[in-house]
Amino acid sequence: MTQILKSFSRLCAADVARQTSPNLGGKCQFWPRLFISILACLFWWVQWPAAPALARSMPDPANAPGSIQPYLQSAIDRVSEFTLDNGLKFIVLEQHEAPVVSFLTYADVGGANEPEGNTGVAHFLEHLAFKGTPRIGTKNYQKERQLFAQLDRLNAEIKAAADTGNTENVTKLQEKFAKIQNEAAELVVQNEFGQIVQKSGGVGLNASTSADATRYFYSFPSNKLELWMSLESERFLEPVFREFYKEKQVILEERRLRTDNSPIGQTIEAFLDTAYQVHPYRRPVIGYPQDLQNMTREDVRQFFERYYVPNNLTVAIVGDVDPAQVRELAQIYFGRYPSKPAPPKVEAVEPVQTEPREVTLRLPSQPWYLEGYHRPPMNHPDRAVYELITSILSDGRTSRLYRSLVEDRQLALNAQGFNGFPGNKYPNLMLFYALTAPGHTVEEVARALHEQIERLTVEPVSEEELERVKTQARAQLLRSLDSNSGMASLLVEYEVKTGSWRNLFKEIEAFAAVTSEDVLRVARETFRPQNRTVGRLLPEEES
Structure with a gap:
């Protein structure tokens, strides 16, 4: 438990997990705890707020567990849960000491769920989740959609030309691609999602991807509960994979920094590839370079449609809230999600290791x-x-x-x-x-x-x-x-x-x-x- 709590306070993760800071336009912030080189490759962490109120009144932890039970029971009694008809589950813990609420949307999908040839797609999708919706982050979404389609077609043409060695055509297509990408950039309202959160008193807007899961989290004043419901439900109800190709370069640079140009990063990747033979834990969460280069917007869309379904999402809400109001608003906003089949499970089973x-x-x-x-x-x-x-x-x-x-x-x-x-x-x-x-x-x-x-x-x-x-x-x-x-x-x-x-x-x-x-x-x-x-x-x- 000591290590579980530590890893959760760092958002678990291992991998080569990372945190996306939307306030930095998708750039990554890494917080080393001991030695930056190895820890940046093993995990990145978030320091949760301190707990002064309970710390002042908690019993001596060296005493028998029974003396602690009243404090645990007090927390248990303040937890409620419910599941919407579409399968999306909510866990609510009332904490009324301060007028703030923390929210965490947990997608039960990570690097281990990625199909062969699409490593890194879970982490890629996490980056794109901050890019807005048809109404947030754009000046003209209808025109944007047309430009997205053009960019996707040109990207396929560039790849085909490159495969045949037609360098002259590749250059011409890349010039056209750059021009249309610039047109699309003119329609983007940069970080509008994050700006809405910040202007409304929100803090800690961030996310993490690990081998097991993808987490999206931030905190709001308690009177902004409905705003969170609106924002969070919309970005997963109507995702827009805006700035797809720009973000691909950000992720490739992240991989170069944390793995390809990092001796300990390379060692960890080789270590996992040696320790595992079958299970997808052997693969890097950030993905292999070739998979990232070849990834398309359609790959991300299919992954989203398969795994970001209501019965694969769990929301935790902790703070100064009324559970009845949470349930009412959840039905209004998240109840819009259509029910979908459960996503496929990881079936690979690592055989027992029989030799060093x-x-x-x-x-x-x-x-x-x-x-x-x-x-x-x-x-x-x-x-x-x-x-x-x-x-x-x-x-x-x-x-x-x-x-x-x-x-x-x-x-x-x-x-x-x-x-x-x-x-x-x-x-x-x-x-x-x-x-x-x-x-x-x-x-x-x-x-x-x-x-x-x-x-x-x-x-x-x-x-x-x-x-x-x-x-x-x-x-x-x-x-x-x-x-x-x-x-x-x-x-x-x-x-x-x-x-x-x-x-x-x-x-x-x-x-x-x-x-x-x-x-x-x-x-x-x-x-x-x-x-x-x-x-x-x-x-x-x-x-």
């Missing part, structure tokens, strides 16, 4: 070491055990990896790990990594890191250490209860991935029930040599 795997890259970089192990999905009965194991090894300066590799032996500048890489809806990886300190080698780091992992398979964890990580997990859960945006994310994540938002509030009991024998059992099941994938990033050899 390794990948080594030599690039101009500091040396890094990665070690990963396959583990079950988030809804597995042992999820609390896995979270506590990760906390024991890598949660903060008191963790075993940090104390041993960084402080005591000074082999690494940093050593950490986390669960749910690159997602956690399906069987995933526990990933551990370390940045080698000057004067030491990757192999020294590898031996020291693996020693700490191996310890968990032969030596029971002390009750004192186990209680410490349980206390941390309980405290983090309690602190999350007063954060509107954080709670919105947690509620919807548990609803979609475990079957009920109520499972979030059962985690305290799950942690309390974990014993040192459980830790030993799960560690032995997981940290087997044949289940291990190793990645090494080494400096280029001198010529």
Whole structure:
């Protein structure tokens, strides 16, 4: 849970997840926590608001779980839920301490759902979701539509000419394409969607795409509930894939920056491709360059039509709201969505790994070491055990990896790990990594890191250490209860991935029930040599 809460506070994600800032015209903002190079490739995070109100009154998290239960029950009693006739579900948590509301629209679709040849389409669609509607973001939508059609035809003609090697025709077509694209740009009201939100007191307008899901979120003053209903329902009822080709170049540049020109980015992509053989977790969420180059507006439209259907969307609303009013407005605005068939599920099942795997890259970089192990999905009965194991090894300066590799032996500048890489809806990886300190080698780091992992398979964890990580997990859960945006994310994540938002509030009991024998059992099941994938990033050899 400690790691789940952390990853949710960063919007989970792994991948090479990213956040689109519509206020920057679709550019990406990346917020590094430890070392910008590796963390920008592993995940990007949003720091949820602090929780002072509950923090002042919460019980000592070291006490028995029963003393915390009244606070959890108070939150549970303020949650309501309903599902519209078209299948779109709403989860509402009343928090009346301040006149603000946080909203999160969760599309149960991410990089793992993309068809072969269309990698990156989920992330591409997230970018385009901020471009407006037939009424928002345009001076003349009818004329825009005509120009979109012309651009799409020219794009197909350019590709055909390029395939035949007709460079002269390619140049002529590109000139015509640029002219029409400029005409279309003249009709765009830049960032009108974001401007409406900002002028109405909205904050935090953003989104993220991960291997598992796509999230759209922002907060409003509580008297703007109906405005949110109108804006959010319209952009998914009538999406306009405006500035498609411009945004494609933005995403290609993002990939060049975060992967192609990043040694650790390349290493992570190669590591996943080695750790997975069948499951789409092996593919980068941002997509492969060739797939992005070849992607068409029609590809995005088909993906949207298939996955952005009411029964694949869940909305969480947390803050100063009246649930009855939320339901009434939801029916008016989101009830307009027609019912559609459920989208296809991910059917690929990763076979059990039967032998160790390794990948080594030599690039101009500091040396890094990665070690990963396959583990079950988030809804597995042992999820609390896995979270506590990760906390024991890598949660903060008191963790075993940090104390041993960084402080005591000074082999690494940093050593950490986390669960749910690159997602956690399906069987995933526990990933551990370390940045080698000057004067030491990757192999020294590898031996020291693996020693700490191996310890968990032969030596029971002390009750004192186990209680410490349980206390941390309980405290983090309690602190999350007063954060509107954080709670919105947690509620919807548990609803979609475990079957009920109520499972979030059962985690305290799950942690309390974990014993040192459980830790030993799960560690032995997981940290087997044949289940291990190793990645090494080494400096280029001198010529």
